[in-house]
Amino acid sequence: MLFVLGALLSGITILHGLNPNDEGLVLQAADRIVHGQLPYRDFYANYGPGQYFTIAGLQALFGPSLLAWRVLRVLLDATVGVLAYRLARRDAPEGLALLAWLGVAGAMAFPSIPSPNPPAIALSLGALLLVRRRPGLAGALAGLALAYRVDAGLATILGAMLAAFGAGGRRAAFRLAGAAMLVGGLLLAPVILASPRDFWDQTIGFGLHQQGLQRLPLPGAHPPSSKPSELFDFYFAYVLLAGTALWLALALRARAPARVWALAPVVLAGVAYLLARADEFHLIPLAVFLPVALVLAAAGERAAGHRVAALACVAVLGLIALHGLDRKRVQLATTPPLAALHLPVADGVRIPWPDARALERLHAFVDRRVASGAPLFVAQPRYDLVKVGDPLLYVLLGHPNPTRYDVMQPGVVTTAPVQRDMIRALARARPRLVVRWLDPVAEQPEPDGAGRSSGVNLLGRFLDARYRSVARFGDYEVLRRR
Numbered sequence: 343m344l345f346v347l348g349a350l351l352s353g354i355t356i357l358h359g360l361n362p363n364d365e366g367l368v369l370q371a372a373d374r375i376v377h378g379q380l381p382y383r384d385f386y387a388n389y390g391p392g393q394y395f396t397i398a399g400l401q402a403l404f405g406p407s408l409l410a411w412r413v414l415r416v417l418l419d420a421t422v423g424v425l426a427y428r429l430a431r432r433d434a435p436e437g438l439a440l441l442a443w444l445g446v447a448g449a450m451a452f453p454s455i456p457s458p459n460p461p462a463i464a465l466s467l468g469a470l471l472l473v474r475r476r477p478g479l480a481g482a483l484a485g486l487a488l489a490y491r492v493d494a495g496l497a498t499i500l501g502a503m504l505a506a507f508g509a510g511g512r513r514a515a516f517r518l519a520g521a522a523m524l525v526g527g528l529l530l531a532p533v534i535l536a537s538p539r540d541f542w543d544q545t546i547g548f549g550l551h552q553q554g555l556q557r558l559p560l561p562g563a564h565p566p567s568s569k570p571s572e573l574f575d576f577y578f579a580y581v582l583l584a585g586t587a588l589w590l591a592l593a594l595r596a597r598a599p600a601r602v603w604a605l606a607p608v609v610l611a612g613v614a615y616l617l618a619r620a621d622e623f624h625l626i627p628l629a630v631f632l633p634v635a636l637v638l639a640a641a642g643e644r645a646a647g648h649r650v651a652a653l654a655c656v657a658v659l660g661l662i663a664l665h666g667l668d669r670k671r672v673q674l675a676t677t678p679p680l681a682a683l684h685l686p687v688a689d690g691v692r693i694p695w696p697d698a699r700a701l702e703r704l705h706a707f708v709d710r711r712v713a714s715g716a717p718l719f720v721a722q723p724r725y726d727l728v729k730v731g732d733p734l735l736y737v738l739l740g741h742p743n744p745t746r747y748d749v750m751q752p753g754v755v756t757t758a759p760v761q762r763d764m765i766r767a768l769a770r771a772r773p774r775l776v777v778r779w780l781d782p783v784a785e786q787p788e789p790d791g792a793g794r795s796s797g798v799n800l801l802g803r804f805l806d807a808r809y810r811s812v813a814r815f816g817d818y819e820v821l822r823r824r
Contacts, residue, residue: 357692359693366731366737373398373737382545385746391489408688410689423446427442434638448666462491463627469487470501470608481499485525560620574665592639629666684698699816704739712774714740715742717744719745719777723780728752728785730783731750732781745767746763747760753792761799781817
């Protein structure tokens with residue numbers, strides 16, 4: 343029943359909207375893999391390979407589609423909620439476990455993008471749930487999580503080892519670690535061996551260097567709105583951080599057993615992920631693992647007779663659940679009138695009517711002028727300052743990117759070496775048309791390093807010299823080779 347309710351909460355908006363950047367990156371990567379390319383070696387990629395290959399498998403089975411990954415995401419969201427409930431229910435009463443489920447289900451239901459978080463979180467919870475009875479299988483799940491998100495996988499392995507050590511001793515912990523490293527190593531080895539340097543630079547190296555340019559600060563003293571719902575959402579990161587501090591303090595005071603500390607690595611990994619970029623997408627891991635930790639703390643405090651501490655945990659749990667439900671309410675209440683997008687890959691997805699008509703007219707224009715399978719390039723308004731791109735256009739229009747860069751990230755495409763590499767690829771491929779995405783969000787300044795111009799716009803000048811504007815459809819300007 344909880345699985346069905348979680349699927350309904352997540353899936354009620356399954357056909358709503360597009361995400362040009364995040365959705366585009368994963369679907370475009372899947373298309374490249376289906377056509378024989380490898381991540382890191384053949385195209386730039388930041389995530390672990392697991393999500394790319396998973397979506398590529400869906401494409402191989404069902405063809406290019408905006409719907410297939412959404413169905414998988416709904417199933418994963420519902421699974422995560424049930425696993426969180428089961429993990430909480432082992433050591434907490436039914437009411438608290440249900441409250442944990444409500445918080446987790448709400449956190450997973452919005453926002454919905456094909457990121458590696460849902461499968462990584464599901465695998466982490468599965469490993470922690472199985473570790474007492476099946477440490478080898480728990481280790482295999484933790485190793486599988488490595489392929490989706492390396493940091494989450496490592497945190498899961500450490501947490502599961504703590505739980506295994508508490509339940510079965512040193513032998514069980516080492517057995518779990520061995521299984522995790524074997525499975526994780528086998529899954530990562532093909533892409534690492536294909537190009538070790540590219541894998542390092544685009545995953546670990548990116549996190550150590552370029553990602554700092556996109557590090558959004560925690561919310562400040564000047565919220566954009568005074569509406570209670572928007573104020574709550576604006577400051578919600580502090581609710582999660584305060585809840586984490588509360589849980590750690592109670593666990594230290596109570597000298598919690600190893601099975602409770604097993605959640606510490608994944609909770610702290612969620613804190614690090616949130617602090618890396620304090621936005622709605624980076625809240626999710628902490629908003630999933632923290633409710634389970636707080637439920638276990640509340641149950642322990644109540645058993646010890648510490649009612650105030652137990653009530654504090656329940657209060658934070660209630661706020662997390664309220665936030666998830668309110669975000670879904672806002673999503674439903676503020677969605678503008680939607681129209682079906684009539685493109686081959688849309689499969690019933692609905693977007694605002696002006697955007698749908700613009701994309702359909704753009705598709706017809708490109709289809710008449712670019713041969714099937716011929717390359718097309720999706721350009722930014724400028725390349726010295728970028729926020730996000732629109733790689734989803736490659737999927738919607740059905741034409742490949744002649745460069746290896748679908749991602750539009752500061753510190754990557756804003757640098758001279760990468761822009762020169764893209765210019766060389768475009769000079770070789772000579773795409774007949776370029777589509778320039780002119781949505782204001784593409785170059786919207788942020789209060790971080792991404793909001794400052796790099797001073798490098800070699801690619802922009804190359805496009806201006808080689809192409810001229812011939813049509814405009816909404817936010818899409820079509821350029822033709824001179």
